[in-house]
Amino acid sequence: MPEALPVRQIAYFVPDVRKAATEHHALYGSGPYFVAENIPLGSATHRGNPATLDHTSAYGQWGSVMVEFVQQNNSGPSAFHDMYAEGSGEGGLHHVALFVESIESTIAHYAAAGYEVAFDARMExxxxxxxxxxxxTHGHMIELYEPTDSLVGFYGLVADKAGRFSDGLLIDISLG
Structure with a gap:
């Protein structure tokens, strides 16, 4: 039996991350949100085929979990459009994120249970x-990543800023 892994993040696909973050904050008090525009990818595959993805994300804290709002800026197939048709304006829960010890062994674990990789990417x-x-089976994708120092640090920063809005609700950052 695999180790029980806590959900580290809940992510929603939306047409406008800034609007979604502002509305979420108004309803739940979440945030502040760190907004990264046009997140650069070094390489990506969608269902085994080379892919391009230009996306923007807003990351904030919602209680004990990070919440992400993500929008796709380019047209074309993606794991987002697998769930929400391109141009439909639809959105909703897209994925939950897990820290895993090994992406490869976790992919193998899911593959043995009949789950496929929808998207595989590397940042620059x-x-x-x-x-x-x-x-x-679950109504959403599962995002996997290994907990690097920079990733854990970013999660810590978002959590530490929770409820403190001295820099505003929406804070622009660069992930490039």
């Missing part, structure tokens, strides 16, 4: 993240 700095398609 080499940081890798993967979406496992669990839509039929």
């Amino acid at each position: 700095d080499g940081f890798r993240f993967v979406f496992i398609d669990a839509v039929k």
